[in-house]
Amino acid sequence: MANIGAVTALVGREDAIFADKLNHASLNDAALLSRARFIRYPHLDLTKLEKHLAATDARRKLVISDAVFSMEGDIAPIQQLVALCERYRAFLLLDDAHGFGVLGQQGRGSLFMLNQIANHSPNIVYMATLGKAAGVFGAFIAAQAEIVETLIQSARSYIYTTATPPLLSHALLASLKLIEQDEWRRETLARNIAQLKEGLQSLPWKLLPSNTPIQPLLIGDSNQAVQISQRLREQGLLVPAIRPPTVPQGAARLRISLSAAHQSQDVTRLTQALLELAAS
Ligand SMILES: Cc1ncc(COP(=O)(O)O)c(C=O)c1O
Numbered sequence: 001m002a003n004i005g006a007v008t009a010l011v012g013r014e015d016a017i018f019a020d021k022l023n024h025a026s027l028n029d030a031a032l033l034s035r036a037r038f039i040r041y042p043h044l045d046l047t048k049l050e051k052h053l054a055a056t057d058a059r060r061k062l063v064i065s066d067a068v069f070s071m072e073g074d075i076a077p078i079q080q081l082v083a084l085c086e087r088y089r090a091f092l093l094l095d096d097a098h099g100f101g102v103l104g105q106q107g108r109g110s111l112f113m114l115n116q117i118a119n120h121s122p123n124i125v126y127m128a129t130l131g132k133a134a135g136v137f138g139a140f141i142a143a144q145a146e147i148v149e150t151l152i153q154s155a156r157s158y159i160y161t162t163a164t165p166p167l168l169s170h171a172l173l174a175s176l177k178l179i180e181q182d183e184w185r186r187e188t189l190a191r192n193i194a195q196l197k198e199g200l201q202s203l204p205w206k207l208l209p210s211n212t213p214i215q216p217l218l219i220g221d222s223n224q225a226v227q228i229s230q231r232l233r234e235q236g237l238l239v240p241a242i243r244p245p246t247v248p249q250g251a252a253r254l255r256i257s258l259s260a261a262h263q264s265q266d267v268t269r270l271t272q273a274l275l276e277l278a279a280s
Contacts, residue, residue, distance in 0.1 A: 001139070001157040001158075001161070002127050002129070002138075002139035002140070002141055002157070002158075003024075003026045003027050003029075003030045003093075003095060003127060003139075004026065004029060004030040004033060004156075004157045005151065005155030005156060005157035005158045006030070006093060006125060006127060006141055006151055006155060007027070007030035007031060007033070007034050007062065007064070007093065008030060008033050008034045008155070008156060008157075009150055009151050009154040009155040009156070010034075010060070010062055010091060010093075010125070010147070010150070010151075011034050011036040011060050011062045012034060012035055012036060013035045013036065014036075014058065014059040014060070015034075015036040015037070015058050015059050015060040015061065015062065016036055016037040016038075016039060016056050016058030016060075016061055016062070017031045017034065017036045017037065017038050017039065017062045017063075017064060018039050018040075018041060018049055018052050018053060018061065018062070018063045018064070018090070019031055019038065019039070019040050019041070019063075019064040019065070020040070020041060020043055020044065020064070020065045020066065020069075020076065021040045021041065021042055021043050022043045022066070022069050022071065022072060023064060023065060023066050023069075023095070024066055024070050024095055024097070025246075026095075027064050027066070027093075027095060030064075031064065036058070036060075036062070037056075037058060039052050039056075043069075043072075044074075044076065044077060046077060046080055046081070046084060049063065049081075049084060050084055050088075053084060053087075053088040053090060054088065060091070061085075061088060061089065061090035061091070062090060062091045062092075062093060063081060063084070063085050063090050063091070063092045063093070064092075064093045064095075065078075065081060065092070065093075065094060065095070066094075066095045066097075066098075067094045067095060067096040067098070067099045067109070067110035067111075068096065068097070068098035068099045068103070068110060068212050068214065069098075069214075070097065070098060070214065071214075071216065071242055071246060071247050071253070071255065072208055072210065072214070072216060073098075073208060073210030073211075073212045073213075073214030073215055073216055074208070074209060074210050074212075075099070075103075075110060075113075075211075075212065076094070076110075078094065078110055078111065078113075078114055079114050081094075082114070082121045082123065082124065085121070085123045085124075086121060086123055089123075090123065091123055091124075091125055091147075092121075092123050092124050092125065093125045093127060094110065094111070094124060094125070094126050094127065095127050095128075096109045096110045096111070096126060096127065096128040097127075097128060097129040097132055097139075098132060098212060098213070098214060099128070099212070100128035100129070100132070100133060100134070101132070101133025101134055101175075101179045102133050102186065102189065102212065102213060103212070106179065106180045106181075106183075107133065107179040107180070107186060109126070109128060111124070111126060122144045124143065125141060125143040125147055126141065126142045126143065127139060127140070127141050128140060130172055130175075133179065134172060134175040134176070134179065135171075135175055136168050136171050136172045136175055137164070137168055138164050138168060138172075185260035186260065188260045188262075189213060189258060189259065189260045191264070192258045192259075192260075192262050192264070192266075192267050193211065193212075193213065193215065193258055195264060195267045195268075195271075196215055196256065196258060196267050196270070196271065197215070199267065199268070199270075199271030199275075200217070200271055200274060200275075202275070203217075203274060203275065203278050204278055205217050205218060205219055205254075205274075205278065206218055208253070213257055213258045213259060214255065214256075214257055215256040215257070215258060216242070216253040216254065216255050216256070217253055217254040217256060217274070218251065218253050219241075219252050219253055219254060220250055220251065220252060221250075221252060222241070222243040222244065222252040224252070225241035225242070225243060225252035225253060225254060226241045226243070226252075228241070228254060228274075228277055229241035229254060231273075231277055232254075232270075232273055232274075232277075235269075235273050237269065237270055237273055239254045239255065239256050239270070240254070240255050241253070241254055241255075242254075242255045256270070
């Protein structure tokens with residue numbers, strides 16, 4: 001809803017959107033609904049993106065990217081994206097659903113892994129959701145004051161819907177305190193990620209390169225991915241199989257999501273189960 005509201009408020013018919021091909025579905029839907037020209041560039045391919053930006057005669061330009069890609073776990077080259085958007089006078093909408101609360105000092109999100117200059121760029125429109133690390137519901141947008149005011153005045157999915165219930169705001173305040181103060185949660189998460197990577201090294205299936213809680217295990221064949229997911233489920237391990245069209249053809253995968261609530265023995269259970277399945 002936040003993505004749909006922001007994109008449709010910021011661009012329209014005479015404008016152009018440039019989007020990473022592996023962006024989240026909500027960003028693609030937002031782009032289509034905006035009626036702006038919708039140009040998708042290959043995943044992380046900034047050379048292609050720059051060519052498109054240089055060639056366009058659109059009135060307004062909006063580059064859209066997941067900050068942490070939801071089905072890959074990799075991180076967008078945010079610093080370079082910011083530089084490109086400044087050079088070509090484009091807005092940059094970053095969806096940090098999977099970075100907020102997890103990445104950067106005090107879990108402040110993907111932008112806080114950059115230098116001060118980049119993360120203060122007036123071109124950035126930062127969106128993060130509150131249903132993942134924050135464990136609540138909803139989303140927020142942070143941007144320069146004029147953009148925020150524009151969204152308040154014209155983001156339709158924000159205006160024409162009942163406001164978030166106060167009880168969620170109270171729960172969120174508690175979440176934000178934990179996110180800010182509990183560095184140990186991020187440390188536990190980092191340990192879990194390292195343990196998983198180490199434990200799965202000898203598998204015939206490979207983890208995609210990711211340092212975030214999203215650790216996709218590439219299986220390839222959709223049926224096999226579903227079968228493995230079912231076997232794991234029978235053992236009490238919830239690891240969904242992700243198939244086309246959510247991911248490209250032939251790139252079915254198990255989407256392992258780790259959290260700070262997992263303990264070392266949980267990760268051991270998962271790695272052992274996968275090693276046994278691979279051997280069977
Ligand atoms: C990158 C990304 N953006 C947006 C969303 C939507 O967030 P929500 O489920 O809180 O609506 C998700 C996943 O749910 C996501 O992975």
